[in-house]
Amino acid sequence: MEVDITKKVQYLMKYGLVGLILIAVLCAGGIYYYQHQHKYFNVYDAQVTSSLVAAKVHGNAVITEKVVEDGEHVEAGDVIAHVKSTVTDEQIANLEQTVALSQRNLDEVKKGQTVTVAVPSPAPAPAASAPRSSGSSQSVANAESRMNRMNELFEMGAISAVQRDAAVSAYHAAVAAASSSAPAASAPSSSPAVRYQTTTQPPDPKAVQNAELQLKQAQAVLDNAKQDAAETDIVAPVAGTVYYAQGIDEGSTVKAGETVASVGNADDIWIEAKVSPDKAAKIRLGQFVSYEIEGHQLQGSVQDIQQPVKKDDQASADSADAAVSAGNANAVDAAGANGAGAGQNGQDAQSTQNGQGAQVADAANSDAANGQPATGNQPKTTAEATDDDDEDEDVMIIRISIPSGLNFSLKPGMKAVVKFAMNG
Numbered sequence: 001m002e003v004d005i006t007k008k009v010q011y012l013m014k015y016g017l018v019g020l021i022l023i024a025v026l027c028a029g030g031i032y033y034y035q036h037q038h039k040y041f042n043v044y045d046a047q048v049t050s051s052l053v054a055a056k057v058h059g060n061a062v063i064t065e066k067v068v069e070d071g072e073h074v075e076a077g078d079v080i081a082h083v084k085s086t087v088t089d090e091q092i093a094n095l096e097q098t099v100a101l102s103q104r105n106l107d108e109v110k111k112g113q114t115v116t117v118a119v120p121s122p123a124p125a126p127a128a129s130a131p132r133s134s135g136s137s138q139s140v141a142n143a144e145s146r147m148n149r150m151n152e153l154f155e156m157g158a159i160s161a162v163q164r165d166a167a168v169s170a171y172h173a174a175v176a177a178a179s180s181s182a183p184a185a186s187a188p189s190s191s192p193a194v195r196y197q198t199t200t201q202p203p204d205p206k207a208v209q210n211a212e213l214q215l216k217q218a219q220a221v222l223d224n225a226k227q228d229a230a231e232t233d234i235v236a237p238v239a240g241t242v243y244y245a246q247g248i249d250e251g252s253t254v255k256a257g258e259t260v261a262s263v264g265n266a267d268d269i270w271i272e273a274k275v276s277p278d279k280a281a282k283i284r285l286g287q288f289v290s291y292e293i294e295g296h297q298l299q300g301s302v303q304d305i306q307q308p309v310k311k312d313d314q315a316s317a318d319s320a321d322a323a324v325s326a327g328n329a330n331a332v333d334a335a336g337a338n339g340a341g342a343g344q345n346g347q348d349a350q351s352t353q354n355g356q357g358a359q360v361a362d363a364a365n366s367d368a369a370n371g372q373p374a375t376g377n378q379p380k381t382t383a384e385a386t387d388d389d390d391e392d393e394d395v396m397i398i399r400i401s402i403p404s405g406l407n408f409s410l411k412p413g414m415k416a417v418v419k420f421a422m423n424g
Helices: 006-036 089-111 134-156 161-181 205-230 311-337 346-369 382-386
Strands: 039-056 061-066 079-085 113-120 194-201 233-235 240-244 259-275 288-293 296-306 396-400 415-422
Touching (some): 039 233, 039 240, 039 396, 079 259, 089 161, 089 205, 113 161, 134 161, 259 296, 396 415
Antiparallel strands (some): 039 259, 039 415, 061 079, 113 194, 240 259, 259 396, 288 296, 296 396
């Protein structure tokens, strides 16, 4: 027996469609009510922001060409600018000579210290003889005194082995000259005869350690100078937008460790908006925020609420960062200025250079210990790089996330209009 369900189907279609329309209206009304139960305010000067990675020069150099323009997008490894190092071949040669002198000094220290001492022998029977020249005796005595003094200085590490050996040679020459000037037929003197004995003492471990340290320091300065001399390009450390440092142009001279340009990291971007503290108090972390970028409607969430970094603090951090790199550059410049005396004074010059670098580094570390911000702890952002006006301290920085998988390209510096819902 067949059952006619036509009426039931018509009934369901008639009232079911009405029910679906009613449900859709209720959902739309609920969404509208949810969206309009809060008060909103807009921020029209927000922008796409990213962390900045500095592209620095290793040694003192001159900018010969800017390959890309300010604000241009680059990929990681792209050449930003061409530079010419100010390290000369003469400076490299002087540093190589300093390394050779340090190596020679280490070899001498490892051999141990050679000491010549006077050993008295029993006096012979007195007999008449021609007196020895008082001038020759005085020369021998002076040479011996100088030799002993140079041995003491070498033991303390104040002079090089070359200077110590020169004093020993001068003493032996004085003894030989005094012996040849005495009469051949003279009888032995009634005073006790003196003979000289040369002994080699084992090397002092502390002196060996100091000599090894000097050699390592000299080699490090030489390696850095060669690296600086070979540097011809400044490349982008990451993909992003290039922002040249203030005053950087073709023909500009930059110092070691100085930032030539900062690159906004395209892989680490967000929206940054500035709001007043009273409005920031009504924004909570994690809340959804809608914004528009070049006609594209997007939505993200509040990731951070913070105060802006003061420019004087950032400048102090940049100065501390450049100070350490400047130490090695000062050592190279000192080597070039003192190149003419790099012979026996090579070790003293090297010690002075290393001392200058260490003092600069200590000064930077001291600032950090006294509360100065350390470089790299809080990287600058594109907003800080492009804002030339004084930072308004009476604002809060709101960071908003950007969704992934966009069908258009976002670059640091692009403007955005952000709509915030005020909670509470």
